[in-house]
Amino acid sequence: MGDATTVVRTGRKFDQVLAGAREVFMTDGFEGASVDDIARAAGVSKATLYSYFPDKKLLFMEVARQECQRMADETVARIDPSAPVADVLTMAATEIISFLTSRFGVRIFRICAAESERFPELGRDFYESGPMRGRDRLAEYFRHAREEGALELDDVVLAAEQFSELCKTRLWPRAVFGLQSEFSREEIDCVAREAATTFLARYGTRSGV
Incomplete structure (x- = not known):
């Protein structure tokens, strides 16, 4: 993920992304959490994940x-x-x-x-x-x-x-x-x-x- 700092908090899959990220971060930690695993747990594509959170740090903090x-x-x-x-x-x-x-x-x-x-x-x-x-x-x-x-x-x-x-x-x-x-x-x-x-x-x- 890049260095962008904008989080898009709208959209029907936003909550899905957060739920998937929460599950993966709790299991694998910040560094061990991969974009692929987060997207899979959230049931979304990586493109959708990036559209909400262009930076993994932003996702973790959200x-x-x-x-x-x-x-x-x-x-x-x-x-x-x-x-x-x-x-x-x-x-x-x-x-x-x-x-x-x-x-x-x-x-x-x-x-x-x-x-x-x-x-x-x-x-x-x-x-x-x-x-x-x-x-x-x-x-x-x-x-x-x-x-x-x-x-x-x-x-x-x-x-x-x-x-x-x-x-x-x-x-x-x-x-x-x-x-x-x-x-x-x-x-x-x-x-x-x-x-x-x-x-x-x-x-x-x-x-x-």
């Missing part, structure tokens, strides 16, 4: 971008601004941890890390479409909670980054290092509750309890 955006949008949609902050944080932490420890989340992280030296833009683009997007959504909620007097903090972006790191406790290292591949709801819920509790111990107010 797969990652859509999955990360879906996770962020679903989490935001479930936020009830009138609910206690502890409940909102626990819910958000559960969603974040579930994604981080999922097969897709772990595989995408490994691919970006493995290819970051040869293709540094992969890491940058993944961060912007995934972690940074999630951080900004959390920061928006923290800003609202601060205005309501439920949180006491100055830097909402830093607080969002800290909360995300709390969600990586225990389970995420086990996932990315291959020590564990399946995680029970009880394990995820435990880390989520502790993330929310620890965060509120630092930034919570009496009115937010």
Whole structure:
């Protein structure tokens, strides 16, 4: 594939291409994924594949971008601004941890890390479409909670980054290092509750309890 940077996100076979690419990238990694295999998995011709994605990096990032955006949008949609902050944080932490420890989340992280030296833009683009997007959504909620007097903090972006790191406790290292591949709801819920509790111990107010 060439160096073009335009992605065509219309057309009836666009979703087919993404589904096929997702399957192949998850199995073979970024470098190991071939155009022929992606086209075959998607059930389209190589010409059709090229018409949507003239560059394999663009295809990989679109797969990652859509999955990360879906996770962020679903989490935001479930936020009830009138609910206690502890409940909102626990819910958000559960969603974040579930994604981080999922097969897709772990595989995408490994691919970006493995290819970051040869293709540094992969890491940058993944961060912007995934972690940074999630951080900004959390920061928006923290800003609202601060205005309501439920949180006491100055830097909402830093607080969002800290909360995300709390969600990586225990389970995420086990996932990315291959020590564990399946995680029970009880394990995820435990880390989520502790993330929310620890965060509120630092930034919570009496009115937010």
